[in-house]
Amino acid sequence: MDHFDVLVVGGGINGAGIARDLAGRGWRVLLAEASDLAAHTSSSSTKLIHGGLRYLEYYEFSLVRKALQERELLLKSAPHIMWPLRFVMPHDRAMRPAWMIRIGLFLYDHLARREWLPGSAGLRLRDSPFGAPLKPEFERGFEYSDGWVDDARLVLLNALDAHAKGAEILTHCTVTEAQRETAEQGGGWRVRLQMAHGERRVQARALVNAAGPWAETFLRQVARPAAGEPLATKSLRLVKGSHIVVRRRFDHDHAYIFQNPDRRIIFAIPYEGEFTLIGTTDVELPDAAIAGFAKAEIEAQEVAYLCEQASRYFKTPVRPDEVLWSYAGVRPLLDDASGDASAVTRDYLLETHGDGAPLLSVWGGKITTFRKLAEDAADLIGEMLGEERPAWTAPAPLPGGDLSDWIGAAQRPDQDFERFVLALQTRHGYLPAQLARRLARAYGSRVGLLLGGARTLADLGAEVAPGLFEAELRYLREHEWARDAEAVLWRRSKLGLHYSEAERAAVAAWLQQAAGRKENAALGGAAFGDRSGGPLL
Structure with missing residues (x-):
């Protein structure tokens, strides 16, 4: 039976990032992913490295600051899969007043230090190439900086770096049972893995539950406590975000952020040279919607919503029959009792479970803060193992990023x-x-x-x-x-x-x-x- 220091369950951005950080600190790591790397949520994002401008409206200043602090750091770490992107926000007088947007953008510019990304500015859209695709009533607007990321490759690069530093990466490998041992039994975890060619059993000193939308299910159905020891769990809210891809709607290299009457926003982003990516929706799902490892699917009403909202701004309407491709992912958001799914916090919580063999569960999170989440998780694992080791990822390039x-x-x-x-x-x-x-x-x-x-x-x-x-x-x-x-x-x-x-x-x-x-x-x-x-x- 193989022995590891830490077994990480889940090959999305959080699991891959944690495996990378732990392996780089010298622990022996195994990452187990039931599907392919980034097969679900982490390849279904809006593909942005951003602070989350709209979260300021929900007073999430700490989350926005944390994300903004990570933004330029990430862009430096892998300039081949991440790059800066300017966003244009047309001003709709029926929505938020201009003064409110100016204050929000001022905060966005100054909540964290910027080294080279330009700050926000006002725009006259009438004679601008950024106004050309828009309806003539949008005469003014604003622009600001964020970044673009190839989300699935970001996950992959973290897995590659973890592997290069000694981690074992197993895809198409399901954790079917994780038994927490008593102190007399050794005080670790006995884990059963189901792979394509049979079963494998391993031992680990610590377990990380980074199963994303399935994190709560993993605790309730797979992770088994030592005798008489309950495993407490938080609750997740599963929110589906869907996107559509249409032929290119504009020729310039900026993206758009559109404000909707329901106070949500959508993005229209240059995509793969020939296309425009439009998203996202916020549709709350029941737990049963992700039974097994089924992929989320966009629904006709989501397509209609995205087309309708984009058409409020573009001169040429976006029609459902123009959609060339769509994708959907389920965001595992920490339940904070918000009534509106779009208002649920995108921040993360790292929860440790009991005094037995170390178990850490990851609740929530977003792509932009994955590195900081992984660093915090590795710090906690080190504390639980009694082997605290220094952080290292902040200045480190990802594979392929050192040019x-x-x-x-x-x-x-x-x-x-x-x-x-x-x-x-x-x-x-x-x-x-x-x-x-x-x-x-x-x-x-x-x-x-x-x-x-x-x-x-x-x-x-x-x-x-x-x-x-x-x-x-x-x-x-x-x-x-x-x-x-x-x-x-x-x-x-x-x-x-x-x-x-x-x-x-x-x-x-x-x-x-x-x-x-x-x-x-x-x-x-x-x-x-x-x-x-x-x-x-």
Whole structure:
């Protein structure tokens, strides 16, 4: 039976971030994820690194300040998957008065120190490119700074860093039982894992419940206390957020934030070059809605709502029949007794359970504060294990985020990335410009692992789908835990949005053939695949 210091349950942003932090402090870590990394909530966000401007209206000053403190730090850590984004807020006179917005933006600019992101400003929309897509009644507005993130790849980078620092990462691995031992039995946790090829049992000194929407279910149905010792739990409110993608509605590089009559907001964001992402909704769900590990689905009334609200601002209405793709995720929000789902706090709570073997549950949270949440969680685990070890992640780049070998000393993240693209095109001149930029965005300085010694496009193997070569698919299988077409086309990348049904099928067929070859090669081998915790090779 394998022994670990900490077992982390859940491969979303919080679980991956905690595993990374713990592994970097020298503890032996196992992360178990029942699906794929970022398969649910953490790949279904609005994909923003932001302080949460609207949370000021609910007096969440501490949360906003914490998020703003993390914003520039995160943008520096991985400039290939995160970058600054300016937001335009058209002023609707029927909504919040201009003076209130000015005060909110002043606070947003000054609640935390900014090193290089520009502050807010007023806008005259009538003669501005930012006003061109909007209805003529929107004559003035405001702009401010936040950031964009590829959310699924952010989770992946944390898992990669955890693995590089010694953690074992198991995807498609369900924790079916976690038994807390008494002091006489050893005082740890005995855990049963169900994997594709059988069962595995491990021991851990501490357990982290980062199961997201399933965190409460995990405590009630999987984690078993020592005799006579109840496991207290908080309550979650499950709130579905849905998004739609339509053809590009504007040509500039700013995003929009629109205020709705119900006092909620939606965003309209440039997406994948050719599209506009619009979201999100706030729909409260019953616990039964996430039975098993079913994916959340957008409903027709949510599509209608997003189209209607966007159409209040855009000259050309957004129609439901224009929606090319949609996605939905369930946010596990800490129940704070708020009546309105959109008003429920996005802050997090870390709860420790009892005096027995260490158990830490993660309640709530948002992508922007994941690093701080992970740092706080690792501090608590260290206290419970009696082995406090120093934090380290604040200045540390994520995998692929250190571009210095390509461009020299870092300057400003957005400018550093553009210098990196030029360096990649110079070093690998055979890459078409569009492909070079896409690979730079996805892999950063790790792109060398993918390209290897290739000197021509032919060296990358067959072009399985437009711009997607065998070398990249092999890399995704061998280094990024990608098992199927959904993982490749919709999480590791968004190429599925650009491909036809036939092209997506070609990718699926290649991956199925690769899996078959691996399965045949593995016959007679270890029952549980790569016990080192690496990707599926």
